[in-house]
Each structure stands twice: as C-alpha cells, then as structure tokens.
Amino acid sequence: MSAIRFAVKVGSLGVVLVAATDQGVCAVLLGDDALELEQDLARRFPRAALVRADEELASLIDRVVALVDDPRRDEELPLDLRGTAFQQTVWQALRRVPVGTTVTYTELAEAIGLASTSVRAVAGACAANAIAVAVPCHRVVRADGSLSGYRWGVERKRVLLAREGVVIRGASGGTGVLPGF
DNA sequence: GCCAGAACTCTGG
DNA sequence: CCAGAGTTCTGGC
Numbered sequence: 001m002s003a004i005r006f007a008v009k010v011g012s013l014g015v016v017l018v019a020a021t022d023q024g025v026c027a028v029l030l031g032d033d034a035l036e037l038e039q040d041l042a043r044r045f046p047r048a049a050l051v052r053a054d055e056e057l058a059s060l061i062d063r064v065v066a067l068v069d070d071p072r073r074d075e076e077l078p079l080d081l082r083g084t085a086f087q088q089t090v091w092q093a094l095r096r097v098p099v100g101t102t103v104t105y106t107e108l109a110e111a112i113g114l115a116s117t118s119v120r121a122v123a124g125a126c127a128a129n130a131i132a133v134a135v136p137c138h139r140v141v142r143a144d145g146s147l148s149g150y151r152w153g154v155e156r157k158r159v160l161l162a163r164e165g166v167v168i169r170g171a172s173g174g175t176g177v178l179p180g181f
Numbered sequence: 182g183c184c185a186g187a188a189c190t191c192t193g194g
Numbered sequence: 195c196c197a198g199a200g201t202t203c204t205g206g207c
Contacts, residue, residue, distance in 0.1 A: 008188095023203075026188095033189045051191085055197070059189065084201085084202075086200090086201065086202085087201090087202085093191095104190095104191090105189085105190055105191075106190085106191065106192090109191095109200095112194065115199080115200085116192075117191070117193095117198080117200085118191095118193075118199060118200045118201085119191050119192090119198045119199085119200090120188080120189095120190055120191080120201080121200040121201045121202085122200090122201095123188070123189050123190055123198085124188060124189085124200085124202060124203090125201075125202085126189060126200055127188060127189055127202095128201095128202075134195065137189080140189075141189095142189090142190070142191085143190080147189090148189050148190070148191060149189035149190095150190090151189070154189090157189090171200090
C-alpha cells in the first residue's frame with residue numbers, strides 16, 4: 001500500500017518517532033533508542049514501505065515534541081487513525097478527554113455504549129493505539145485512580161500526567177506494593 | 182484454517 | 195478469593 005514517512009528526534013522524554021501518511025499522522029512512538037522505535041514501527045505496519053524523511057517532516061515532528069514537552073497545549077494535529085471500527089471508536093472517545101483530566105476504563109466503556117463489564121475490550125484497544133500523546137491513552141487510569149500498565153513504560157506515563165498537572169493517587173488501603181510515597 | 186491463550190481491567194458472588 | 199465479560203492478535207497444529 002501507501003508509503004509511510006517517518007522522522008526521529010530526541011526530546012526531553014527520550015527518543016520520539018513520528019510517522020505519517022498523506023492523510024496525517026499515523027504513529028507517535030516513545031522510547032530510549034531510535035532503532036528500537038523503528039523496529040516497533042515495522043512490526044505495527046508490516047505491509048507498508050517505511051521511508052525515512054527527517055527533513056520533510058521537520059516542522060511536524062517539532063510540533064509533536066513540543067506537545068510532549070508541554071501536553072497542556074491542546075494542539076490539533078492531522079491524524080490518520082488506522083484500526084478496526086471498534087478501535088477507532090475508543091480512540092475518538094479518548095480524544096474527548098480534557099487536558100489535565102483522567103478517566104477510568106469503566107467510564108470509557110460506558111461512553112462508547114458498552115456494558116461496564118467490557119473494560120477489557122477497551123484496554124485491548126488502548127494497547128493497540130499507535131499514536132502516543134495525541135491520542136491520550138496515558139490519561140486512562142484504574143478505577144481507584146492509580147496507574148495501570150503502559151505500552152511505553154509506566155514511568156513515562158507518570159511523567160506525562162505530571163506535566164499536565166494531574167495528581168496521581170497511589171493505591172491506598174492495600175499492601176502498598178508501590179514504594180513511592 | 183481452526184483452536185487456545187494472552188493482553189494497559191473491573192465487577193459480583 | 196475466583197471467575198467471567200468483549201475484542202484482537204499470535205502461535206501451534
């Protein structure tokens with residue numbers, strides 16, 4: 001199919017990879033190593049021809065990096081959401097979440113018309129999300145307010161939320177697995 | 182091509 | 195504490 005152009009740049013959170021088609025941004029990946037991100041991109045789009053175009057996408061990746069540095073900027077990027085109908089429904093519901101706010105998987109499931117017991121389907125769709133930050137899958141937390149898993153690392157998720165001004169409640173009343181506070 | 186199991190979880194008995 | 199609920203993907207036969 002069509003060619004996907006991508007660019008890599010180092011930001012405050014580490015390495016940022018941005019991939020785009022003619023329609024818009026189709027992937028934003030975060031990591032520590034540029035090679036690792038390229039392999040991740042190739043795994044997600046096995047059929048596409050991946051072309052590196054750092055200069056062509058320079059202005060675009062600058063905007064994405066600025067968004068990672070300061071997520072409170074509600075910048076509107078052209079997105080090319082690739083996925084099943086179910087996944088796109090979940091991702092568009094995610095984009096309605098205001099900056100500095102978090103939702104639970106239950107609220108997300110109800111927002112798209114599923115039963116509250118279908119949270120695992122929502123979690124699966126979030127895990128398949130390829131567009132970090134622009135599709136704020138990091139704003140989804142567990143029902144008790146503590147962080148759950150994250151494709152690109154829980155530490156990165158915590159940093160992103162902290163920059164938005166979100167107060168993270170540690171899991172209370174339990175055995176205190178997290179030594180943080 | 183089919184079946185089984187896992188993956189960013191939550192609720193009810 | 196244990197099991198089940200909707201969807202997608204991957205690996206083994």
